[in-house]
Amino acid sequence: MATPLTVGLVGGGKGAFIVHAHQKAIHFDGTRRIVAGALHPDPKVALDEAAAWPYPIKGYASYDEMIAANAGLPARERLDYVLIVTPNHVHYDPAMKAMKAGIAVFCEKPLCLTLKEAADLVRTSRKLKIPFGVAHTYLGHWTSRFSRYIVRQGLIGDVRWVDSAYLQGWLATKAEDTGNQQAAWRVDPRRAGGSGCGGDIGTHALMQLRYVTGLDVTRVSAQLETFVQGRLLDDHFTVYCQLSNGGKALVRASQICIGCKNELGIMVAGTKGTLRWRQEEPESVTIQLPGQPDRVYWRGAVTPGDGFLPKGVPKALLAEPTIPSGHPEGFHDAFARLHRDFEKDVRAWKAGKAFSGAGPQYASVEDGWTGIAFLDACLKSSRRKGAWVAMPKAV
Numbered sequence: 001m002a003t004p005l006t007v008g009l010v011g012g013g014k015g016a017f018i019v020h021a022h023q024k025a026i027h028f029d030g031t032r033r034i035v036a037g038a039l040h041p042d043p044k045v046a047l048d049e050a051a052a053w054p055y056p057i058k059g060y061a062s063y064d065e066m067i068a069a070n071a072g073l074p075a076r077e078r079l080d081y082v083l084i085v086t087p088n089h090v091h092y093d094p095a096m097k098a099m100k101a102g103i104a105v106f107c108e109k110p111l112c113l114t115l116k117e118a119a120d121l122v123r124t125s126r127k128l129k130i131p132f133g134v135a136h137t138y139l140g141h142w143t144s145r146f147s148r149y150i151v152r153q154g155l156i157g158d159v160r161w162v163d164s165a166y167l168q169g170w171l172a173t174k175a176e177d178t179g180n181q182q183a184a185w186r187v188d189p190r191r192a193g194g195s196g197c198g199g200d201i202g203t204h205a206l207m208q209l210r211y212v213t214g215l216d217v218t219r220v221s222a223q224l225e226t227f228v229q230g231r232l233l234d235d236h237f238t239v240y241c242q243l244s245n246g247g248k249a250l251v252r253a254s255q256i257c258i259g260c261k262n263e264l265g266i267m268v269a270g271t272k273g274t275l276r277w278r279q280e281e282p283e284s285v286t287i288q289l290p291g292q293p294d295r296v297y298w299r300g301a302v303t304p305g306d307g308f309l310p311k312g313v314p315k316a317l318l319a320e321p322t323i324p325s326g327h328p329e330g331f332h333d334a335f336a337r338l339h340r341d342f343e344k345d346v347r348a349w350k351a352g353k354a355f356s357g358a359g360p361q362y363a364s365v366e367d368g369w370t371g372i373a374f375l376d377a378c379l380k381s382s383r384r385k386g387a388w389v390a391m392p393k394a395v
Helices: 018-026 043-051 063-072 092-100 115-128 143-150 179-188 199-213 315-319 332-348 364-382
Strands: 004-010 033-040 081-086 104-108 131-135 160-168 217-225 237-242 248-254 262-271 274-278 284-288 295-298
Touching: 004 018, 004 063, 004 315, 004 332, 018 081, 018 217, 018 332, 033 043, 033 063, 043 262, 063 092, 092 104, 092 115, 115 364, 131 284, 131 332, 131 364, 143 199, 143 274, 160 199, 160 284, 199 217, 199 248, 199 262, 199 364, 217 364, 237 364, 248 262, 315 332
Parallel strands: 004 033, 004 081, 081 104, 104 131, 160 248
Antiparallel strands: 160 262, 217 237, 237 248, 262 274, 274 284, 284 295
16 A cells, blocks of 8 residues: 655644645545644644644644755655645745745645736746646536536537526625634735635636636626625626637626525536536536436436437546445545545656646646636726726736
8 A cells, every 4th residue: 555645734723614624635545644734824823733633743833844844854754745725825935835845735726816926836836847736626526527528528519608606695794803714814905815705716616617618718807896895805706708619608706695605506508408517416417408308417327328428428437436326425525536636646746757737637726827817807807897808818
């Protein structure tokens, strides 16, 4: 059995939410384990949090200290990758320093704060030929990958229209004034960047669109709105998009829709049919064809050659589900798929072999750049009252 990969955390202390899903996913297969962490910007808190971690890890006062100490460890004890789960303004620096120290990076989205930072991360990753993943969670659902296959194989025809939306209601009131730390940094331009709702969940809706369809956004007409009085960043995000194939799309996100929890969903309308998928019901994909009843495909219960699917559905896709149909997977399973696929690339890289660099498995640093470029174009458009703005040229 291969020695488990070692992972170091940057962030994750003091009640941070997302680290718990990641750390469960990292330990999911027994082939990865968290061994170290710089869990908080306050050195004392960072060490206290590490000492109180649910299982033994080596605590560091800062990520600089953790990265520097790594160089002096025996090869078998060095970190294989770092996981960055900090607010957005602390993504760029640890990611850059980790890469330069020869450590692969898996980073929460959005990638960073500015387009310049994003371009620097892309160029450094390419120059050093080092794995870099971005944690767009929902790509990890098997049904997202199945949807990607259906659309990219042309089974619903040419894509005419996409509606990709992520709706929440948790910021419908001024939660940032109640001591809610998750709300506080997300509405702070210094820590979140130029867009609040768009950066936090609008980037998920964009990534789902791009991942499933294989298409890029070429132009945007955007409205970034703030409904809660006194809030400094947008809490409602609506973007009309032109796609690279000439089709159109709507990328929507909101955090003020009372009753909505994590309603990420996508509808892809093609010339032959429509595909629908919802994150809150992630076990199934619905296909709608002219003059036929809806077809609902369930994870683990797919029959090639059924009159819609071809006989040649890739064996790797069919074999991938981890548990039988009817035993629901969930959020943690999606995270585990991302880390599992990132692990393959890290192991290939460590062995001096070529690695896939994301592809159909997880979002890449280039995908992270695209998310920042999208936000940059949307901010410009919104400031011009929805004028059409072209996406920046790729790095």
